[in-house]
Amino acid sequence: MGVSLRKLVYYVASTLDGFIAAPDGSYDFFPVEPDVTAHLAAGWPQAFPTFSHPQLGIDRPTGRFDTVLMGRATYEPALRAGIASPYAHLRQYVFSRSLPPSTAPGLEVFAGDPVAFVRELKGRPGGDIWLCGGGNLAGQLLPEVDELVVKLHPIVAGSGIPLAARGFEAHRFALTGTRAFDSGLVLLHYVAAPAPSAPAAALATPAGAAADGAAAGVTAEGAPGR
Secondary structure, eight states: OOOOOOOEEEEEEEOTTSEEEOTTSOOTTSOOOHHHHHHHHHHOGGGSOGGGHHHHTOSSOOSSEEEEEEEHHHHHHHHHTTOSOTTTTSEEEEEOSSSOOOOSTTEEEEOSOHHHHHHHHHTSSSSEEEEEEOHHHHHHHGGGOOEEEEEEOSOOOSSSEESSOSSSOOOOEEEEEEEEOTTSOEEEEEEEOOOOOHHHHHHHSOHHHHHHHHHHTBOTTSSBOO
């Protein structure tokens, strides 16, 4: 039996229209709801910054992760606040070509290809890997994401930093769990799903229906074809 590869898990907060931060990178418009915080502190304690653990009652955060990945824009707010190692309880990698090497213990600034790095990292012994953000890094790593956990807030932002910034390419995920909170937030858990084979995709839409839809200028989703 082969050794199981580590999983890359994108765990992130999002608006209903798919933004994880404002255009300037801020995310303080996401409310802190007590019922949600208590649940996440119990189930996902490793995803809270180390400095917040005492106030949340987190003693020794345990869980599936031992590594966190961040883009420069995700890391810089902590750096500006004087926190060079925001997730000191995890091994931290920051992807940036502009930041200097870090002197913080347990944190490495990496300027190379994120995809190649993550593929190599998955093959090393260890726990699963948390992709913290941001949208640009998530866009590059989307084909490598094994699980997607979205804290979906009942907010429409209109613009901002997208959940995954990349050119159009549909990536399929299968829903494996949901948890709704009184505050309106819904926690959604997905796993990566294989793309349908070409024959299966062709059978999904009968040829006659596809032709009729094309003639009417309408897609399978009912929207005008473009």
